Amino acid sequence: MTGKDILKITLNLVVIYLIGGLILAVVYARTSPIMFKNAVIEKEAALKKLMPDADKIEKIGDWSIHEKHSEYFVAKKGDNIIGYIIQSFGKGYSSYINTLIAVDKDFRVQRINVLGHAETPGLGDEIETDSFKNQFKDKDVEHLKVLKTETTEYIQAISGATISSRAVTEDAVRNGVDFLKKAIKNRGDDEHGSDKHS
């Protein structure tokens, strides 16, 4: 291989990669704003879907689980608080499962939704099905437990996907509700405290 060859190869490679990079940059620039806009719309719709009765959903704080940033919200109807929504993550079989959990004023789960995950297709991804998610209705922290046998009192595991079921139930939802309970209680105490002092 002569010096001329090396020069030719280098030039060939550099030019083609530059063109490839440029094309990708253009495509990314055109698609990412749409993607971002859709994600925001989707999040609002997801919150609304979890609390259909609420006419106002406001963010009240941030928290983090598995070093991931999450948020929590209060849902109001008129001036009355009807419940809370918290975003939470669970460590699954092959990914962190991103969930939204809606609870009523007494911190009983009303609905949950799975926003994103990379669990095994065909097995772990059954956590997205309604038959799994509907089990969470009216469960309090004590009953957020996964059983492998048939149960209505607790949460029944998806066959072949116990780890994913546990990740949603005992990691994401239970920790989320637990945190929410404490956070809301502290807020209440703080407000009381400041009242007393003033």
Add this chain to the structure above:
Amino acid sequence: MAQTSTVRYLDLIKNGIFKENTIFKLALSLCPSIAVTNNLRNGVLMGAAVLFVQVMVNITISLMRKIIHPRIRLPIFMLVISGWVTVTDLTMAAFAREAYKQMGLYIQLIVAFASILARAEMFASKNKVTPSMFDGIGMGLGFLFALTVISFFRELLGKGSLWSFPIIHAKPLLIMILPAGGFFAVGILMAFFNWMSMRHESKGR
């Protein structure tokens, strides 16, 4: 002349579906195929995505075949493949959000498909654009066909449903949707198709 070239293009398509079927005959790209074929919908969507990428890669490589220096053809092929996969990924994420949610996981996997690289190297880099396109269509259709058949049996036996609609109401064979069942399904179907083509050949004689 026009007649013969039409015949040739048809042959290229048939070649991809039967004679050189990526999975049943060449036994390439088995790993990603087993990973995604535990339900029919994923199998079909994945096959369609691969069909698109295969055709686009073949056309691009064929157009570029004269300016690519032979010594660096592999990095160039990889760039073209990953470029088209990324374009598909971004476009789907922006414009087909619902479908992307279901298959977003697999789209990026296509980069690692040996079958696409193999066609770029063996066919598109040596042939004109039109035959390369038809080769891509044939290979892509063959892959789509294989994934459809495999996922059809795996979902039917492993879950008792098709395209998520329940069909059989007995207790399903869970192993069929686990990776081990993927190997069983591919092995049995491969044997079946080889037996069919052997019978076909001996009849021809």
